[in-house]
Amino acid sequence: MNGKSEGAVYRAEKLDACIKCSACTAECPVARINPLFPGPKAAGPDAERLRLEGIYFDAKALALCSNCKTCEITCPSSVNITELIMEARRKAILSGANKKSKRYRLRALVLGRAEYLGILGTVLAPVTNFVLRKKAVRVLMEKAIGIGRNAPLPDYHRRFALNTHTDAKTKQVVYFPGCYSAYNDAVTARAVVKVLEHNGFSVLTPSFHCCGVPLQSNDQFSQAEANALYNLRLLVPYLEQGIPVVASCPSCTLSLKQEYPHYGGPGAELIAARTYDLFEFLWHLYENGELRLGFRPSSQIVAYHAPCHLKAQSIGTPVVRLLRLIPGLQVKDLDSGCCGLSGSYGFKEENYALGMEIGKPLFGKIKSGLEKADFSEVITECGTCNIQIAHGSRAKVQHPVWYFMKAYGLA
Amino acid sequence: MIVWDGIIIGGGLAGLVAGITAAERGKQVMLVAEGIGSLSFTSGVIDFGDFNALRDRQDHPFSHISEDQALQSVSKWQELCPFYTGSWAKGQPILTPLGEIRPAGYVPYSLSAQPLEAAREIVLIAPQGLKDFFPGLFASNLALNFPQAIVTIKPLQVDRFAQHYSLGKSILPSDYAKYWASVEGTDYLREFLMGIIGELAGMKEGLVLVFPGLSASFEPLLRDLLKSLTVSIVEPTIFPPSPVGMNLYQFLRKKFKDLGGEFLTNGKVEAAVIEEGYCPSISLQSHGKTLELKAKSFVLATGGIFGGGIQVGPRTIREGIFDCPLFIPEQWTSDGFLGPQPYTQTGIEVDAELHPLRSDGEIYLHNVYVCGRMLAHWDPWTDHCGGGVALTTGHRAGTMI
């Protein structure tokens, strides 16, 4: 990250803001389960004091953080806890202080590149068998391969990647589908495009690389930065024309809004202000009287899981507001914490059981809600939350955009 | 842009109560909170101090609340949280984190130490490695305070935390509490408690268990378990972060959402537009964008100096959002660490409807209501009424939206 000297002042200020209440650690889903993780307070602001003095923590302990941001949402003093942890990890990795075994590096390489997951099954199978032994991954793989069969990748690229011409007559928006939508759930990506088109937008989808979140989580910091710079380069012409960027995955959105501005380079100073969560964007249209309404009524009751990375965006839950515009549709916020997957965290061999344990309260809530017919379906914006919830609770989980497809009569 | 009926700033006890009250009245409300409020410190205890005496004190927040209104807030509260116990103007004993007794107002029923008064045998459960819990000291305080009873310590270990034990790592009360609330945890606890009851079968009448870090009042599984046992269990309050306080926070947040309220997390409100004594909108920074939120009225529940609503700098002291005029005592501190401290009186002066006032006594903002720790002229430490002020003024503010 850039801006080191002012960064030091900023960090020190944030450190002073910490009132040592430990509320972050009490809420951290990983610290609750894993005694080897010191928790956000100790790994973040407490250890940062030592780091400012040149004393470093064991980076392995820091790597246990799933970067779910629950701690930051809880902190009453806006301490940038995860930034402190990630930065310390980045330094440790880049300085080679934490040399890893080859196997571990290969795994990080694979999991960190969600882009490659679509072709993982064939090309990299031997390397990743130990990962694939886990059911959650198999669910993902099945999905990946299944969707690959029905909507093969080249098709997908033709549909999205080449749509880069600008037609100044219509309203334009750039869509950042994210790896999950692009490779695992292309039909949902198409649904997003349809809903945007239905609202009069022509949708541009340059050939983006992965946003970088999974790379960061797998300690591939330089590659994450390279991806960000690549994507920024693709985005610059649109950003300069003031065309908004919309993402349908909260982790991608958060990284575009929160991480990209730090990388510098062209577009970095524009990206945060121009990037919208899909429903944040649709809500803006609604507020400006530009959203097409005329929704078909629905009699469903759906349970909503707010992804951690959405909660960190300081925008509330626009999807709930929008769903309530559909006559008859009822939305219940599950409010049961983190699903336990957090990007690719729960896919890792050593984290699988942890992830499942973290998600237990959420799964329990969903199972009992379905049994009692409190609701009939579960929705969440995040693709990986989706997989984990379906895996942990056996519920049918959908991206909320499908409710708008139905309400618009498009599905 | 849509105009909300009300926007509440602050997610502590005052803000949550205001939000729930307004949402119950069918108002379209949003609550914006930077983070968890001071509930994580409080073990869910809601004190009123000596309400009538405080009411008589000029400018004390209670001076704006009639006894009827206070009683109404309390009965609303007990409707909302049926697992609270207490009676008006009559304290009940609770246990401090060190095993002392102190009087308290309304508490989750498992915190009431009343059963100890008739105890003949007290068993102090000592979960291994529980953070900031000192069984020996606690037990000796219990023995001093309840001389009629025999006090014994019963250690408790759980497989789930075996790794913590072997690493010598302490366990947060909230981690134990979350485990007890799970299916496995409750099953484990059932066996453990039945075991103790079996061992002390002859003592059934006067047997009371003291169990730190349980937080049973909020968890249906634990509530059922305790109901099925024939023995009383008392939970002491605990050093922060308190699992009971955290549970109360989550419980109220969920209630608010279930009533249709929207909870905006991680949102620090930074500014307000002010036009001729009214505020049409507030704004916060949301990753490079300014999020402007419009509402007919606003509730300011940002927790005073401690909660971040009043910022104290080397030379300045101000309320950060509306720039409300503040009452600031001339002398900031006084001798005696535990005595009354003048700075605690810092806050916003209000009229009977909780509008912030200018220094000339006129209303500063007609559609803003101030509640909880943001109010001037009280000291939660010496008046012992922190929760009571937050509850009654939060409730009041919620009815003004």
Ligand SMILES: Cc1cc2nc3c(=O)[nH]c(=O)nc-3n(C[C@H](O)[C@H](O)[C@H](O)COP(=O)(O)OP(=O)(O)OC[C@H]3O[C@@H](n4cnc5c(N)ncnc54)[C@H](O)[C@@H]3O)c2cc1C
């Ligand atoms: C250590 C401690 C122990 C206590 N013990 C007891 C007790 O035993 N009995 C009792 O009755 N009372 C007790 N209290 C007092 C009582 O709990 C408080 O008076 C009461 O909770 C205050 O509530 P509040 O909602 O006004 O503020 P807080 O709980 O402080 O909440 C403030 C909220 O505002 C948010 N906020 C601040 N600035 C902004 C901003 N700019 N934008 C958005 N959000 C913002 C914060 O994140 C927080 O959510 C205790 C308090 C403390 C601190």
Ligand code: SF4
């Ligand atoms: S980001 Fe999540 S896992 Fe990491 S410290 Fe914060 S709460 Fe814990």
Ligand code: SF4
């Ligand atoms: S929640 Fe925030 S203020 Fe409290 S200990 Fe954690 S970082 Fe510090």
